[in-house]
Amino acid sequence: MCSIYKNFSLIILSVIVLLSCFLLGCEDDSEVYEIGNEWTSPYLSSFMIDTLTVKTYTIQLDSTVTSGQSKLLVGKHSDPLFGKIEARTFFQVNPNELVIDGEAIYDSAALLLRYDNYYYGDTLQPYKLNLHKLDNRIRMNSETGYLYNTSQINFNESVVGNATIYPKPNTENAYVRIKVENSLSEDLFNYLQQQDLEDQESFVTHFKGFSLDSPEEANSIIRFSMEESDSIITNSGELITNPVFRIYYHYQSEDGNVADAQYFDFSLNTLYQFNQISTDFTGTPLQGLSPDNPLPSEQTGNMSFIQSGLGIFTRIEIPYVKSLYGISGNLKLMSAQMFLRPVNNSYLYPYYLPPTLNYYQGNHLDNLIGSFTDGSGEEIAIEPYIDSQFQEDNYFLVPLTTFIQSELGSDVDNDYTLLIYPTTYPAQSLDRMVFGNSDYSANRLQLNINILTY
Amino acid sequence: MKVRFYWMVIIHLISIKAIAQSGAVSPYTYFGIGATESFNTSRYNTMGQTGIALGSGIYLNSRNPASVTAISGSTFLYDLGVQGSVNISESSSDRETRVDGGLSNLAVGLRLNNHFAISMGMEPVSQSKYKISTTIPLEGTASDYPVILEGEGGISRVYSSLGYQLNDNLSLGGTINYFFGSVDQSHRINVNSETMTDFVVEKDNRYSGIGFGLGMQYRHKFDKNLGFTFGGILNFKSKIAQNTETITRTILSSASQEETVEEVKGNVYLPMETGVGIALEIGRKWTVTADYANKKWDKLEYTGTSERHKNENIFAVGAEFRPKGLIYQEFYKKISYRVGLNYSTGNFKIVNEEVDKASASFGLGIPVTQSGMTMNVGYSFTKRGWISDSYVKDTYHLFTISFSGFENWFVKKYIN
Numbered sequence: 001m002c003s004i005y006k007n008f009s010l011i012i013l014s015v016i017v018l019l020s021c022f023l024l025g026c027e028d029d030s031e032v033y034e035i036g037n038e039w040t041s042p043y044l045s046s047f048m049i050d051t052l053t054v055k056t057y058t059i060q061l062d063s064t065v066t067s068g069q070s071k072l073l074v075g076k077h078s079d080p081l082f083g084k085i086e087a088r089t090f091f092q093v094n095p096n097e098l099v100i101d102g103e104a105i106y107d108s109a110a111l112l113l114r115y116d117n118y119y120y121g122d123t124l125q126p127y128k129l130n131l132h133k134l135d136n137r138i139r140m141n142s143e144t145g146y147l148y149n150t151s152q153i154n155f156n157e158s159v160v161g162n163a164t165i166y167p168k169p170n171t172e173n174a175y176v177r178i179k180v181e182n183s184l185s186e187d188l189f190n191y192l193q194q195q196d197l198e199d200q201e202s203f204v205t206h207f208k209g210f211s212l213d214s215p216e217e218a219n220s221i222i223r224f225s226m227e228e229s230d231s232i233i234t235n236s237g238e239l240i241t242n243p244v245f246r247i248y249y250h251y252q253s254e255d256g257n258v259a260d261a262q263y264f265d266f267s268l269n270t271l272y273q274f275n276q277i278s279t280d281f282t283g284t285p286l287q288g289l290s291p292d293n294p295l296p297s298e299q300t301g302n303m304s305f306i307q308s309g310l311g312i313f314t315r316i317e318i319p320y321v322k323s324l325y326g327i328s329g330n331l332k333l334m335s336a337q338m339f340l341r342p343v344n345n346s347y348l349y350p351y352y353l354p355p356t357l358n359y360y361q362g363n364h365l366d367n368l369i370g371s372f373t374d375g376s377g378e379e380i381a382i383e384p385y386i387d388s389q390f391q392e393d394n395y396f397l398v399p400l401t402t403f404i405q406s407e408l409g410s411d412v413d414n415d416y417t418l419l420i421y422p423t424t425y426p427a428q429s430l431d432r433m434v435f436g437n438s439d440y441s442a443n444r445l446q447l448n449i450n451i452l453t454y
Numbered sequence: 455m456k457v458r459f460y461w462m463v464i465i466h467l468i469s470i471k472a473i474a475q476s477g478a479v480s481p482y483t484y485f486g487i488g489a490t491e492s493f494n495t496s497r498y499n500t501m502g503q504t505g506i507a508l509g510s511g512i513y514l515n516s517r518n519p520a521s522v523t524a525i526s527g528s529t530f531l532y533d534l535g536v537q538g539s540v541n542i543s544e545s546s547s548d549r550e551t552r553v554d555g556g557l558s559n560l561a562v563g564l565r566l567n568n569h570f571a572i573s574m575g576m577e578p579v580s581q582s583k584y585k586i587s588t589t590i591p592l593e594g595t596a597s598d599y600p601v602i603l604e605g606e607g608g609i610s611r612v613y614s615s616l617g618y619q620l621n622d623n624l625s626l627g628g629t630i631n632y633f634f635g636s637v638d639q640s641h642r643i644n645v646n647s648e649t650m651t652d653f654v655v656e657k658d659n660r661y662s663g664i665g666f667g668l669g670m671q672y673r674h675k676f677d678k679n680l681g682f683t684f685g686g687i688l689n690f691k692s693k694i695a696q697n698t699e700t701i702t703r704t705i706l707s708s709a710s711q712e713e714t715v716e717e718v719k720g721n722v723y724l725p726m727e728t729g730v731g732i733a734l735e736i737g738r739k740w741t742v743t744a745d746y747a748n749k750k751w752d753k754l755e756y757t758g759t760s761e762r763h764k765n766e767n768i769f770a771v772g773a774e775f776r777p778k779g780l781i782y783q784e785f786y787k788k789i790s791y792r793v794g795l796n797y798s799t800g801n802f803k804i805v806n807e808e809v810d811k812a813s814a815s816f817g818l819g820i821p822v823t824q825s826g827m828t829m830n831v832g833y834s835f836t837k838r839g840w841i842s843d844s845y846v847k848d849t850y851h852l853f854t855i856s857f858s859g860f861e862n863w864f865v866k867k868y869i870n
Binding site for chain 1: 647655
């Protein structure tokens, strides 16, 4: 009998063990109680801090790279904020073939340009273009391999071609024809007929290229593209694809009639091309600005400035990030973002807001030392938020979490800065922007930092 | 020997997963060390969690250490319970059902000599298990962040009670408790910024401490059919060392994590508890009892939660009916019927309101062997809180099964 009950006990105890294992296994963890925050007290608190000091400066780069961008910028524009801006382009041309048939008879020549979808200033006035011949070859800076908005190549003051146009940027099938003096182009024609050229180098030694500018203040700067675009056929049946320097010729027919016109093309060399851009700040808020003399926004009406073609950008300093630790040692940055607000009326016609802004990490020498990328590794380009109702609270929202995080996390005060550019840097354009600093009442710069303490 | 081997297996199993991990699942267990109750073995739990004035030669009673002197000379008593629960929490917007379960208690006891008897056991003291979704405001703005609060764990006690029987009427007892356990809490804020998705502060609290309790029972038989017992208990305020490991975890957008760990030592307290109870034995068929206990919570503070503690009053009544009386020789034919009510004022106020709790319990004691093992099945139904904007109503169904009994092991030795 003793063993019977012992066995029974064993069975019962086994049941308990199994049952308890079963019950332990049937926990249900998926549900969450939604409860108001009245009676819980998370050991987390979150704060939005918008009082951290932000200093802004307008900075000018020594120079900006303008070579190899496949954009020709030409014109003069008097900007109330950025002064008298002048743009002039330099380019080398290369014959598409090294030889012209000896029987061909020269007719005329023209430079054919294609508008880009960009201009700066007012395009309603007639616009003069002057073509000059280069005295010196376009040579890259031997150290950097680039040419800059400040680079200079000597050219002959005499005009070898000109046109007066009514600019039609953004117009399909629009092009510009600049008639080139026969003295110059017939000479080139003859040169290619007579010399038995073996390479382009020999040609470029003979003919160094063109410079194009606008002699009068038409108050606009227009841009021509060297990029491939849809072919157009002119009224006279002429085909234009890329911009070309074109010499027209014909052959003498045996019956004495004039035969069909033909042409010989010289391509614009995309590598040996650059834009010279300069300005005179006299009488503007930026008077005194130079690469050696950044202007704090306090000295420029609590505003700071950006202009891509002139290498003018804004430096932002946030010097006291570590003071956040004064709130709590147990601090976690959740997010940080900065509102850059363009100054009202600074982007009325003919001006406009840059379509996007880029921002970079800079050091005390204003050198770029890092960029900001999104999750897929692309540089972040910030589009403006447009206040469609009143047009008065437009802003660019700059994500700064990673920047503030690295400033908070670094052991030393590395005093990194933020450098704000229009995305079109380097200078293919003259996009501009003016925004208020933290004391500019109407369009205040605002840095919002969301932190957690625990 | 095989039986004892099984005991060791079970004890081992228990030590893997502490007893206190089972049971109450409720947002109300968010506070302090979790929800505390007067846990006991199954018979007393199903009699409305009474026991201050009860004693038994068959059922160990952990509520009053003086009760162990009811164990008769030649027996070894044991009690092992498992439980399963279904809790329905209803707020003004939600209704959640949760199922949970596990081992609930373990106790053994025996008489040492004419005067002394001891018992030992393990049972939960507090239980915490919740998952709460709430928000924290972003100060300085009108917006807020979602936060999920999660917690799990509890404190258990291993106790040893020694009872001393002065004479037929009066027994005194003392208990020494070793409190241990852990409550792991985490607060997860959903940030969703460019750099991180979540930030988690995890506090893993480990507890250990010693506590003491005293008890007395005075019995008086008016006649053959009417006995009266008065009981009293005093559990001293207990200091429990709290070792908190704070782990902050940043879940980065890249799905990787950054962690910091910090350790802080502190203390939590269990309140002083005083309780009195009376019980009547009517014939051999009826036991009726009533308890009152008071726990002095009001000066106790727990870090991390903001509830205001207040003193807790517990009222309990219970009864057991044995149709055929307590005749051991016919034991296997007998079923005991148990019923009880328990009301607690609760030990905290939320937004200035007490959250009280009432429960009703029913149980059966079913003999399963001739030798003295009883299977106790129990069901209790508890209501806590109510539905409103800030509160939750818990409806808590608890099912328990325990096996209690005795073995005449001293006698057996002679037989073997």
